[in-house]
Amino acid sequence: MAHYTVNGKLKQRSTKIPIAGGMVAGGMYKGVFIKKSAAKGKAQEVANEMEKVARGLTPVAIAIQNAGVDIRQELPSIRSFLEHHEEDVKGRLAVATYRNTKVAVQRLLDYLGDASDKPIDTLKIGTLREWVKTLARDYRSGTIRNYLASLSPAFEEAARSEILVRNPFDGVKPPPERPGDKLRRDPFSLDDIRKLIRELPPEWSSAVRCSYELGGQRLGDILALKWENVDFLRGIVTISTEKTGRHMVIPLKSSFRQWLESEHAARTPKPKDYLHPNLACRRSRNNALSTEFSTIVRLLGITDYEPRQHAGKRRNMSNKTFHSIRATVATLLHLHAVDPSIARAIVGHDSAAIHEVYVKPNLDQLLSNMERLDPLDLPTYHAAGN
Structure with missing residues (x-):
């Protein structure tokens, strides 16, 4: 990479000279082979000519002739870089x-407009901070944080490869959370789970049952299950989680195993068939299934949550989603005094800190456990009267 300053501004361009040497463009119709030992020297020659052109000291045609390499090649545009x-x-x-990455790319390109066709080194931290301020009017802090996390690694890699001097996302932070930004995630009660299994459409009912019986696994992992993941001989189900890549081997409870065997006998599926084929197919085309599930839950009267209206494009989120099954399982394991390390292994949490977030006992559960405290056995106290 060639780095030089013109009118107080740092410029950077690729010399197109391979670090390890090799064939480089030597004009329109011929190539030049540069050995590794000579690559750095040739790159410096090209860089010197680039700087002369940038300062207006040498016409482009003469610079190309002097360098022996076509120096007119520019850095990729912001658009082409992000699309790549x-x-x-x-x-x-x-x-x-x-x-999420696709959405983040499109959001930034939309904001930049015609500027997205400029070289990637024109994207500055100030522009990104203004973009974040614009997003903050419409989106939650967590959503903006996801956008930044999706885009920053690409520019970080460009900086490590010396295509850029620094990552323009360094120092760009999401706005602080506002009231209502933090999402509530309440667990279902056991009665809720039973009602969902009884009253939901067949595939949704099956998905809820599979999630609960397999330790509260996420919707995406349940819908990715194929019959080849179910080993009736060994009595296990294998899952590779999408979110963390964690490989899980989950034993089948006897009652759940019997139910799965009856489902298998009724369907006679092939090993590659999904357990929930219609939902799996729909999930590959869109991401509206979580919202659909939450809507059904509200229609069944299971949640007492009243969606609040937010400014901008922040979505109204239910406090009980498919992910709430995960909180249900974590809470019940905790209340049944299951060893914390075993509970984390069942649910698939990597740390105790994460696991504790999902343990949310309700008032009845808290009271029943508080009743276990030893009584004080004190006489009844009567306030002195007048």
Whole structure:
């Protein structure tokens, strides 16, 4: 990379000279082979000519002739760089994470407008901070944090590769949370779970049952389950979680195993078939299933949550979602005094701190456990009267 200052501004351009040497462009129709030992020297020659052109000291045509390499190649535009990043992470990220990355890329490109066609070194921290301020009018702090987390790694890699001097996202932070930004996630009661299984449409009912019986696994992981993941001979289900890549081997409770065997016998599926084929197919096309589930829960009268109206485009979120099954399982394991390390292994939490967030006993559960405190056995106290 060539770095130089013109009119007080730092410029950076790729010399296109391979670090390890090799064939480089030597004009329109011929190439020049540069050995590794000579690559740095040739790169310096090209950089010197670039600086002369930038300062207006040498016409481009003469600079090309002097350097022996076409120096007119520029850095990629912000748009092409981000689109390349989006394509590069496709298939390597979880479905939801990749979808968030696509949205983040589009949000930034929309904000930049025509400026997105300028070289990536024109994207500055000040521009990004203004973008965050604009987003803050419409979106939650957590949503903006996800956008920054999706985009920053690409520019960090560019900085490590010396394509950029620094990552422009360094020092760009999401706004502080506002009242109503933090989402409530309440667990379902056991009666709620039973009602959902009884009254939901068949595949949703099955998904709820599978999540609960398999330790509160996430919706995406439940919908990714295929019959080949179920080993009736060994009595286990294997899951590779989308969010963390954690490989889990979950034993089948006897009653749940019997139910799965009856489902398998009734459907006679192939090993590659999904346990929930319709929902799995719909999930591959959109990300509205979580919202659909929460809507159904409200229609069944299970949540007492009243959605609040927010400014901008912040969505109204229910306090009971499919993810609440995870909190239900974590809470019940805690109340049944299951060893914390065993409970974390069942649910699939990597740390005690994360696990504790999901343990949310209700008032009745708190009272029943408070009753276990030894009584004081004091005489009844009567306030002195007048």
